Amino acid sequence: MKNQDCKAKGMTSNGKGKSSVDSRIMVLGRSAVGKSALVVRYLTRRFIWEYDPTLECTYKHHSVVDDENVVMEILDTAGQDENIHREGGVRWADGFVLVYAINDRQSFEDITSIKQYIDETKKTNVQCVLVGSKSDLHHERLVSTVEGQKLAADMACAFFETSASEAGSEIPELFQELHREIKRRKLVENKPRRRSSAQQVKQVLTKMFNKQTSKTGPS
Numbered sequence: 001m002k003n004q005d006c007k008a009k010g011m012t013s014n015g016k017g018k019s020s021v022d023s024r025i026m027v028l029g030r031s032a033v034g035k036s037a038l039v040v041r042y043l044t045r046r047f048i049w050e051y052d053p054t055l056e057c058t059y060k061h062h063s064v065v066d067d068e069n070v071v072m073e074i075l076d077t078a079g080q081d082e083n084i085h086r087e088g089g090v091r092w093a094d095g096f097v098l099v100y101a102i103n104d105r106q107s108f109e110d111i112t113s114i115k116q117y118i119d120e121t122k123k124t125n126v127q128c129v130l131v132g133s134k135s136d137l138h139h140e141r142l143v144s145t146v147e148g149q150k151l152a153a154d155m156a157c158a159f160f161e162t163s164a165s166e167a168g169s170e171i172p173e174l175f176q177e178l179h180r181e182i183k184r185r186k187l188v189e190n191k192p193r194r195r196s197s198a199q200q201v202k203q204v205l206t207k208m209f210n211k212q213t214s215k216t217g218p219s
């Protein structure tokens, strides 16, 4: 695959061309929930059944969101690493795709601690999307849609239930939605701050004082 940088375990942040990247997205979740399948489906529109579980990859992806050309970097993590080597990736990322599989209860339970880890590391509001993957396996379902929706609401994330194995899934939507959220936050962060009212009062008084001094002249 083009624009791909993979490593066997460990953090992969090539940081190359960082300034030209609009969104840095990290995909997290327990092993085998379908993170790679999700990313590969988004990037190639294909599903290949077998994905290397030991690889951690960063992909650079050009796409169009709301008529705008955007560049995303997507870090697909290796779930086997559990808590190891995550800090660098979490610090690097602007937003997170948190994935559980609807037929793996433990993967759903893990999401809360993953989100907590992100919040503690970033120490700020983070943009995230919660994904219930493998929705085609509804006969094996162990996590209800309502539970997913509730967790997403608690974490202030958007929520998607989807399947990488099915064409026409909402996978592009979820990446685009996360990009929009990241963009919104960046706009807010980059807005020039309004001066505090104390500063404004100080400025008015200084002006008045200066006017008075120039009228009366120096004594």
Ligand SMILES: Nc1nc2c(ncn2[C@@H]2O[C@H](COP(=O)(O)OP(=O)(O)OP(=O)(O)O)[C@@H](O)[C@H]2O)c(=O)[nH]1
Pocket (backbone or CB within 6 Å): 029, 030, 031, 032, 033, 034, 035, 036, 037, 038, 048, 049, 050, 051, 052, 053, 054, 055, 077, 078, 079, 080, 133, 134, 135, 136, 137, 162, 163, 164, 165, 166
């Ligand atoms: N039925 C079904 N199987 C899926 C789906 N997504 C992934 N799988 C299968 O689930 C297994 C694990 O998928 P991966 O994409 O490797 O999972 P991962 O979360 O990246 O796993 P790690 O790399 O170990 O963290 C593979 O056998 C996939 O074929 C899906 O939407 N539906």
